[in-house]
Amino acid sequence: MESALVKFLIDVVLATEASLLWGVRDEIDNIRDELISMQFFLVDADKKGTCKEGETTWVANVRDMAYEVEDVIDQFMYHIISQRIGGRSAWFLHHTIYFPQNLWVRHQAATKLQKIHKAIKAIPELNQRYGVNHIEGTSSKDNHKWVVHHGESSLFLKEDELVGIEDKRQLVMDWLMDGEFHQTIISIVRMGGSGKTTLVANTYNNNDVKKYFDCCAWVTVSQAYELEDLLRTLIKEFHKSRKEAILVDLRLMNYRSLVETLVNYLEKKTYLLVLDDVWDTNLLDEIKVSLRDSCLGSRIIITTRKEDVACYHLGGKHHVHHIQLLQEEEAWELFCKKAFSSSPIGSCPPELKSFAQEIVGKCEGLPLAIAALGSLMYSKNMSEWNEIYNTLNWSLCNNPKLDAVKRILLLRFNDFPYQLKHCFLYCSLFPEDYGIQ
CATH class of the missing domain: 1.20.120 (Four Helix Bundle (Hemerythrin (Met), subunit A))
Structure with missing residues (x-):
């Protein structure tokens, strides 16, 4: 900066x-x-x-x-x-x-x-x-690892932990299994923490979806990636989905050999590939040679927070879905699941309701923020609720339970051109909801 x-x-x-x-x-x-x-x-x-x-x-x-x-x-x-x-x-x-x-x-x-x-x-x-x-640059590598782990953990969420996902999932499933023989790209786009990865993971794990394709692979890309390592991961994932052993040592293979191996493997198969958290179109340029359209009905899902990535044309049909944030009722349901799961009736105590509603309102429907704050407020007493509410900005930077929200926001900030970072930080001098001329 x-x-x-x-x-x-x-x-x-x-x-x-x-x-x-x-x-x-x-x-x-x-x-x-x-x-x-x-x-x-x-x-x-x-x-x-x-x-x-x-x-x-x-x-x-x-x-x-x-x-x-x-x-x-x-x-x-x-x-x-x-x-x-x-x-x-x-x-x-x-x-x-x-x-x-x-x-x-x-x-x-x-x-x-x-x-x-x-x-x-x-x-x-x-x-x-x-x-x-x-x-x-070790902190960048550590942050990349965190993003990968956070994204892939969505694959293991249980159905009852999710809120407001049914209609969105059905839409994606319809695109995946519409019978179209040409390769189809499905881009899920919205800001970080909006539930893109959770939606795709829940769809990817669906039994009907799994049965529809010959093989499947999931890879989290994020801002830092090595193309050859990415290709090795894809080959491993596709083989794993069919419970097949890899007969060659991928570590000894160069870029050309990796591309050739992947192309040959996918040539006569209908595959489902998820590229999670893609930040630039360079990756899509580099990887599309490995993902030829064999006209068997393969599907590629891309999650991204950038419009240019979502609209990038890889070939075949292309659907762009701007994921919607949670409605007021859905946001409240998710918060209560996280904050009051230990309550006998699983609902918000009357004396905390006004605090809770204001906290949920500040999240503006962003699932990651709602879930993180709900977990933070779990088992807190009245005075602790009041303290956290009054120091919410401080807590975002200093409370480990809100680390996920901070990291997601920092990813977007770090992606700014360096000239804009000072400009953005300058805006923080103004109070909340202040009109800047």
Whole structure:
């Protein structure tokens, strides 16, 4: 996110305001290349994420240096511009009486920039000394694992744990088993936590659906994936669905061999494939060569939160389903299942109903949020309900039981272009429901 600041310094301050920086140009030129390197570094670190304390400190050092540069240039520009306001008389004062003061201001700015430049050049030396040489991005890998596990856990949900799914499931089942011989793509699209994966998992596990296809495979993609690993998973899943052994070592096979194996295996079979949590069309471009239309009636289901992915044309028929969030009654039913399952009658006690209804209302029909908050409120007393309700934003960031909601939201935030991240965070300065001009 800090890379947006560095880009601003490079593109705006160092370029369009060059005329104001007379007297410190040498120091600006010296630090310019460092700022460009800092920008690339911060963009890369932002994409990968950091986990280790040393990596976090390293990123913080670079970020702080960028802020120091901004402060020095801001102070310098403020002084120069204030001297230029006021017409001819101000110009005369600026070039005569205030001239020594201006020289001192320029000298002070140049000295500060020299000091910052020296500190920037010292960062790599400190990193080498303490063994921090590159950003490994382990937190991104851990988050990818969490997404995969969270998505695949939907395959094991029981029917009585679900709410508002019957009509949606029937629609998808009708598309899966409509008798069309050409390959059909079904895209399920909506924001994270809306129940896309749960709906597809419940349909995928249906016995009538399983019997309709020769083989089935489920793979969770998410934002980070290796294509060859994905192909290996598909081959394993298809074989597993038919309880067949794999006679070759997939680990020793390259991309071409994996594609050939998959194409040959699916050539005369009707298959059902689920690609869960797809974030970009690149994957679909890369994988479609392995999923040829053999005109036997195969189906591919894609879940995504991105419209361009949902509308991507893989060939054959294509259905796009914008999943609907839970209605008010459905949301209340789900919340009560999670929050009051230990109650003798399984319903909300009268003294908690107003709190509970307001909490459910804040979720706006999002199943993941409703289920997480319901589980959080399970077995809480009146004072605890009041405390959690009043600190709901804090709880979202700090309560482990709401970690699923936070991670789902962070996935979307991390997918923003880095320029938009600061803009988005700026909006958090405004109160809830505040009209922004």
